[in-house]
Amino acid sequence: MxxxxxxxxxxxxxxxxxxxxxxxxxxxxxxxxxxxxxxxxxxxxxxxxxxxxxxxxxxxxxxxxxxxxxxxxxxxxxxxxxxxxxxxxxxxxxxxxxxxxxxxxxxxxxxxFGWILKPEEFEKGLDVLVSNRRRISPDSIDSRIKNYHWLDLVSGMYEAYDYGHDTVILTDEEGNISEGPGFNIFCVDEGTLYSPNKGVLEGITRQTVLDLAKELNVPFQLNSISLEKLKNSNEVFATSTAGGIMPITRINGQSIEQGKPGEITRKLYKTYWEKHSDSSWSESIDDLLN
Ligand SMILES: Cc1ncc(COP(=O)(O)O)c(C=O)c1O
Structure with a gap:
């Protein structure tokens, strides 16, 4: 400073x-x-x-x-x-x-290092509330600029905690899925990955999941996701620098599949952490200091 x-x-x-x-x-x-x-x-x-x-x-x-x-x-x-x-x-x-x-x-x-979901809690996953609160509109603030306009997210977190959930997902102006406090959202439906295409921060972990999906031959689509689609998906997970790929196993009190992380989430999680020792994805502090 x-x-x-x-x-x-x-x-x-x-x-x-x-x-x-x-x-x-x-x-x-x-x-x-x-x-x-x-x-x-x-x-x-x-x-x-x-x-x-x-x-x-x-x-x-x-x-x-x-x-x-x-x-x-x-x-x-x-x-x-x-x-x-x-x-x-x-x-x-x-x-x-x-x-x-x-x-x-x-x-x-x-x-x-801070975790939104600790590795030992991976099997349990996150229990989230999807709130009716709208994420700040991309017509007001370009959501690709990483910003501190977090009062909507913080208010949503209180709402989620009041009802016993771990965290919150806000919705967009059409009521579709947006993002949570520090994380993007993905779901898997019949083997295809989906993530919202607008009104969200374009997370680096979100981009990493898309890069890994290409490597692993998992098809993906960036598109709007309704609450119904999210709740009826085979798998749901959150992505963030604060913890990587984190399964979401309950939404508004309803279990996703059997309430366990799904196969594609597990595969992406494993590859994500393996990439941390791949020199084309990571950079040594000691090399940078010399
Ligand atoms: C609002 C919001 N969405 C998504 C993310 C996830 O972005 P990244 O994967 O770059 O950590 C963050 C990170 O802090 C965020 O603040």
Whole structure:
């Protein structure tokens, strides 16, 4: 932060930063497994695109950014980490409202790897509520920009917890399936994979599943998914950097098939973790530091 490395507990931003005041910021999160970044270039591509679209292009080069992220991981001493890069709009120099006058602020940090569903809970899977709450419209905010407009997701999480579910999926303006707090949704119907095609963050794990599907010869379609279709699917799973591929075994109190992760979910899960030791999908922290 501010061009140097500091302890996370000492990292503070001014209350007048628009990232804090207005959620005027973008970010990305990449994970590190056994001291290797997974698909780092894809996360950096998305981060650069997000900063460009918000008209605050990141001033760091790809290599400078990689070295900073590797430096955060190295100093944290963590083998498995969750690494976040953020760019906020920064502050107005004189309390004016014009965002063009501010100087963007870059921050990055590494914390321990976080799971939406822990590996030991894989067989049990996630019990989700599909809420009637609408995810923020892509007509308002380009959903491909990774953003902090999370009040809809947080309100949905409270709704899910109040009824005893693990987490929530929000719907889109037509009532179809959108996404959850930090994850995309897939379902499998008669051997074909489906995932919503619009109004969602184009997750890197979602893209990874599509890449793996090609390798494994599993057909897929990006299309809108109704709640009925989701509930009647053979398999449902969530995807996120925070845990990879995570089975969803109950929806609104109803079991998906026998309430167990399905065969395609298992195959994708296994291949996903195998790819973490494949050098064309992962990058060593030590190589980046040298
Ligand atoms: C709203 C939202 N959807 C989906 C995802 C999953 O994206 P990824 O696979 O890149 O982690 C995230 C990640 O944080 C997210 O915030």
């Amino acid at each position: 501010d061009s140097g490395f500091i302890q996370l507990s000492e990292a503070k931003i001014p209350v007048l930063d628009w990232g804090f005041l207005r959620s005027d910021a973008t970010y990305d999160v990449v994970h590190v497994w056994k001291r290797h970044f997974f698909r780092l270039d894809k996360h950096i591509d998305r981060f650069f695109e997000s900063t460009e679209k918000l008209r605050m292009p990141c001033e760091l080069s790809r290599n400078e950014l990689k070295k900073i992220l590797a430096g955060c991981v190295d100093r944290s001493g963590l083998d498995n980490a969750y690494v976040e890069m953020i760019q906020t709009r920064g502050m107005s120099p004189n309390f004016e409202r014009d965002p063009r006058k501010s100087k963007p602020r870059f921050i990055a940090f590494a914390v321990p």
